[in-house]
Amino acid sequence: MQRLAKLAIAVLVALVFSLPSRAQSAKLKDLKDIGHRGVGNGLNFYSLEKEIALGKMLSQQVESTSRIIHDPVLNEYINRLAQNLVRHSDAHVPFTVKIIDSKLINAEALPGGFFFVNSGLILAASNEAELAGPMAHEIAHVANRDGTRQMTKAELVNYATLPLWFVGGIGGFIGRTVAGLAVPMTFLKFDRTDERRADFLGLEYMYEAGYDPQAFVRFFQQVEATNKQHPGFIARAFETHPPDKSRIKAAETEIDTVLPPKKQYILDTSEFEQMKARLAELEQEYNMTNPRGPQRPSLRHPQQQSRPPKRPTLKRRPDHNDSSH
Template structure:
């Protein structure tokens, strides 16, 4: 498997071209920025001091900043409860769906949820209620949010040929949740915020902390995780799909197809902002997996793959 993936990665790395498409990436970023900045817009502007006021009296010394003890303690030693994780993911998903709705095809949504929940069952994670959806955009991408909220776009779904490929894509996004990739970034942002924040000595409550982190989570979804998290999600995701009985080549086949798209295809503009290039992912996957999965026999199930309208 390693040799096959390395050959695919090398041969696909140089594709280029131009295609036109709806800029979902810009729409999503604009929507999330609007959500993040709406509170700032409602605050009244500060009243400037009257002329000469600065010379009339000396300015008081700046107050010494204090570290928010509650936020710092959480960042160093705490963790998110399942309820907090679900609240964060639900709100982030709501922001995403505010930018673009689900495809109006109940059969499609039920099918993707059946496949997704079957793959998610292989994780052994019992405290998560999984939700899957197909977004109504021709952009090519997929997203995960904490708490088990998984989305792929109609543009990506149209490029899939069988259920194994769908399972591979969903397995990758499921792995982001099980490996807590977004939550780890949020926890790091909580530490940074605690060290740089001027606050009272009173510890911050859990509700307020969760609300503060929702905006950061939305930004992560728009801008992506680091490449190591994406590579790990590829490795873990193909294992989940294989455990579910699917052909282990499902995800690599999808990556091969995406790598062959023109480099300047607008449909992949956000994909390349949120994920490493598919050729790099294929190379990393081949290096990590080697030939250990070559003997696994899984099914493609092309005959029951739901054809989108």
């Protein structure tokens, strides 16, 4: 009987996780419903509250092992950029955003909206849209609750392979799972389907926020080229599933079929260039005062004057049906 029950659960797990998610079938008509499309629904042992608690705990681990850049001007900028993307996303958790001093081209959003953007990513992006792309991709993982859904899946698989007397029945098992937050960070390894979906959703979010979605593809290609020259500085978003031809092709198809061309997109802002310069200056200063490499904290700030936010520079995309032609 127990064996049968476990077999049934194993089959159920396989079925539940092989069903196409609603997000995957998101079509043009859904763009106006962003935020109300059921993205992130599905079997999940974690309530949003538990997910936030988990993310908070993990974010403390990240902060204790990384050097966070405490610069109010940069923080305000990156936070504003992220919140603008979040506003145009399906995420239902508040986001806190911090900058990590690291050359690694990476951004990482933990479950529950704890978002870390590496200085390496900001410096590698050649315009604001290129920075927005990987950030939107990470926001999509949070919106789709990929972390806790992966954990749920792993726990169910564990359950199916453990004797029932050991876990005290399914009720006892779920109870223990939800109560115990000490979990390894394995959920950060998403599968190919999760990555593809995060690409698609991320493209929608950056598009809705006004950015040129092509910038995501361009940054993809640029990162790949950089990685060839300086191996090891590749973004996580590109690490699990390298920007191979099929992934780039899929992103391009998404842009062509789901996102109707706009006459204007935000590509760059003068503020982005100022922030990049400020960040480069901060890092240079830090490296000069800490020649032996990263000790613990605080970055000294260059002149701490906050500049008023500038309006974004709108740039036309020459390669799209432009009515001025």
